[in-house]
Amino acid sequence: MNYSYRALRLHYWLAIWAIISALELIAADPVSDSQAVIAFKKHLATPPCYSKILFSEADCSNNVTRSYYVAICGDNYVYRTLYGGENINLPVSVTNRNRSSVYVGRWGDMHWAIAGYDLTIAVNPLPAQPPPDGSSHVFVNELLTFGFQHVQAGTFVWNGRYFEAKPSVFARELGQTENFSGEIIVEDGVVKRMIVNTAGVSEFQYDTSGTNIHCGLPSIISRLTPDGRCASRWIIHDMIRAGPSDTATLFDPKQRIQSEIAVIRVISNGVERIATAQSPQLRNNLLREQLGDFVPLTQRELDRRSFVRSTFVVLVVLLIGLGIWRTRKNLTR
Incomplete structure (x- = not known):
């Protein structure tokens, strides 16, 4: 009887040990990510470098309200609204007019903006003087993190489907110092949702029709309300990675507008200099x-x-006059 009891206890502990070992093996050897999930994770873990991102804001029925162009590599970026007819590959000129209400960027320590045919450059802008590009970097970072302003693109550290990410410049300005945590939900081999704790939820759709968006990156990004409904949407049309020789061409503001028509305003350490257009007559004619x-x-x-x-006034006066004449005529009868 005593032997049977000891044997039963031994079998019991062996069973528990087997279960624990199996769980440890499962944890140590998780199901491998698909190529699409690997690409999604790599995008968020790597500092972004794209020569062209074309995307649109839309409502939840995919009705486009506004379109944009973005190029970015590290801290350098260009951000521009599009209204149709602009050639983003050519500088602003007589034949390629600037219709953008926002056309801004950064190149190294230069923050710049193009308004019409005027270029403003601020070199190391003072804290009391907002840079020409304003807070556009917040919007660009939100796009690159697929809908989240508070986490910094390129800083995600992954542990399976869970991650930690550093706070963005926007979040740090609000006093956030600790990293954000979150997770992704994978369905059918692609990331269906991403949750950033205390920052919200984004849901993704994928276009497989052969666009310039890399495998694993979403073509439609929907921001969800707390109860899971669509609040707003971005539709990405193109997302092309930049090459090592693209930097000056993409981000140097003087490459973005023809010098013949540009009046360039440079602010450095609070001191302003203005350079007139090389061809004032051409600018004036334009x-x-x-x-x-x-x-x-x-x-x-x-x-x-x-x-x-x-x-209208003449007709009213004529009608009033006709009425007075008829009244007097009736009184004289």
């Missing part, structure tokens, strides 16, 4: 041409409205 295209149309519209108002 501005005059734009003004000529605009003013006559506006003047014609004003003349038309003035004519309509005048005609």
